[in-house]
Amino acid sequence: MISGRRPSCCSFRGYLGRAAAPGDSPSSRSQRLGSNMLQLRYVTEQQLAGFDQYQYNAVDTNPLSMYVMQHLWNRIVKIVPLWIAPNLLTFSGFLLLLINYFVLCFYDWDYTASGSELIPNWVWWFAAFSTFSAYALDSIDGKHARRTQSSSPLGELFDHGLDSWATSLFTLSWFSVCVSPVDSPGFSEHKMFLLLSIILLNFMLSHWEKYNTGVLFLPWGYDLSQVMLVGGYLLTAIVGVEIWHKPLVFGYYAPSVTLALVIACSIFLSLPQTMYNIYTAYQKKTLKKDSLYEALLPLVSPTLLFSLLTIWVTLSPCDILIKQPRLFLFMVGVAFSSVACRVIICQMSNTRSESFHSLLFPLALVVFAAVTGLLGKLEESAFMAFTALLTLAHVHYGVCVGRQLSQHLNIYIFSMKKRAQE
Template identity: 45%
Template sequence: MHPFWNLVVKFLPTWLAPNLITFTGFMFLVLNFLMLAFYDFDFNASSAGYQHVPSWVWVAAGIFNFLAYTLGDGVGVVTLYYILWVVLFSFILSHWEKYNTGILFLPWGYDISQVTISLVYLVTAAVGVETWYQPVIFHLLYRDLFTFMIIACSFTVTLPMSLYNVLKGYRNNTLKHSSLYEGLLPFLSPFLLFVLSTIWVIYSPSNILELQPRIFYLMVGTAFANVTCKLIVCQMSNTRCQPLSILLLPMTAVVVLAITRVFTNETLLLYLWTAAVVLAHIHYGVSVVEQLSNHFNIFAFSLKKPNSD
């Protein structure tokens, strides 16, 4: 996709700061989330008896997703939860790889996945959600095919390539972290996050994932993003990855309160915890941007230089 990006950047005003372009792409994803949450909060709109999402929403979602990708650098909710974790695992693999090798190898799978998502949105707008319930061949549905492609791509392309690049660095004695413990340290917090969230899903008294799937995904995704962003900062600054994300400590208490029914209103507990996670992540992001801007004496979203006074 680099030739396409190189072409697009020629049409952007030269006064636009790179950070502003990236942030604009991120806001398209936020808009996508809010728009789809408004029209299909519980992931039921494609089911029989529910009002379907308007076609223009799918068109907008496809455009917004592709813009976010360009500017930025009917499955059951439980199945979708585990698919989400496969995607998250694939994402952090590349950054774990850079943490150890010092080089970010973005796999082709990332480009393909983002373009495919945008195309699926646009095709859905044209043919309707019912198409995805039709079998591709025999009894294999499109949704099953997509699930297979995601899992297969992760474990046959992304994972082997990351392991190969790390092994290559080990053989060439170029790894940044020589011990196995230090090399695998970035996986500790994501693994614990997976364990905690899965325990909540399995032992939830009110079946919280079925009850509030979108909010639960938001909570998990934001917590994971916080862990990943801290890993990226460690890459940038050549510092050691934190063994444990501080967010996991209160989350442990939240999960215990939920599954032991000490806090009886589990939905309210999820909303409160999700709000706390989102606010904590925003605070972290703002703090990092402010510190980097002060360190480099720049404005984050402008090419103008601060006054030296």
């Protein structure tokens, strides 16, 4: 734990009541006040106190990770300069995923370019490179933090917060490969929404498990999915995207097999393993929550979120998912990340999860107005406006939380230096 942190103020009253430093001019005080007013204090005093007591506790039993990938990461981390901050590695990996996603947006905005020559071959090579690089950087950031003795709760929150968004970016980028042409079986827009929802809920399941047990049991599917994604992009670059549009054994197509495997792994592997770990903690009397209501609280907002989104997809008068598949699925990923980040903060600070995320109220209003026909022809415009505001709000939330914890722990996010005491 980093010592010598600066005292933290978590309310506007703290900012407004701050005494002027000697030599402060009225203009400098007003600029500082304006800047601080824009930095909302999303993390409460109770949560900050919880972060002070936080200890990382994770279990990795995945054979692929333990016996193969960890040896590779141990070699790679040795070439990282010691002056580079671990969070810089994490953020660089996320930026690579974002760039890859935007490249695919340019060539395949509406998921119709697959099976044609509209997507250049170099895009698949870059997708393989960016996916592997992001996977590697996400795997070595913690090792580099321990190597440089710069581990902090901020680093873990930064890592898992970006992971909650990156999970959807991985999936949405891969859809450009396996969405088949119109005249052959493949992922329809509704199947894409179903698959993305299942993958995101599996991510939430891991952090809900930690919320109750205090231990992050690293899911087996993560390493396997990353290796398969990289291999899939490489195969596409070498052979061509049409390989995914031909039937495999017994006449089944790759997209259908992928969806079946994800559903089967979720039902028969992820969920039973999570319930077993929670039951084991209950038997050992190490559960963090003492009632079923408190234990299930983090699942309320995700359940309501996907229920509202499903209602919108099913009852939309203009078929919003069909009309704007990429933008709608992007909005799903951002909305999920916004909900997941709140749960991760409560889980790490050992505080009570909120019952309803504030995002659900405007979303419910938009969905209600859309499915009842109140928006009429404005549904698509309202959807775009909501997506833009949601994305800006989520980015603002992430920046503010990062700055707040940076100040509280007396460290910089992207530097190895400590903050100067004020």
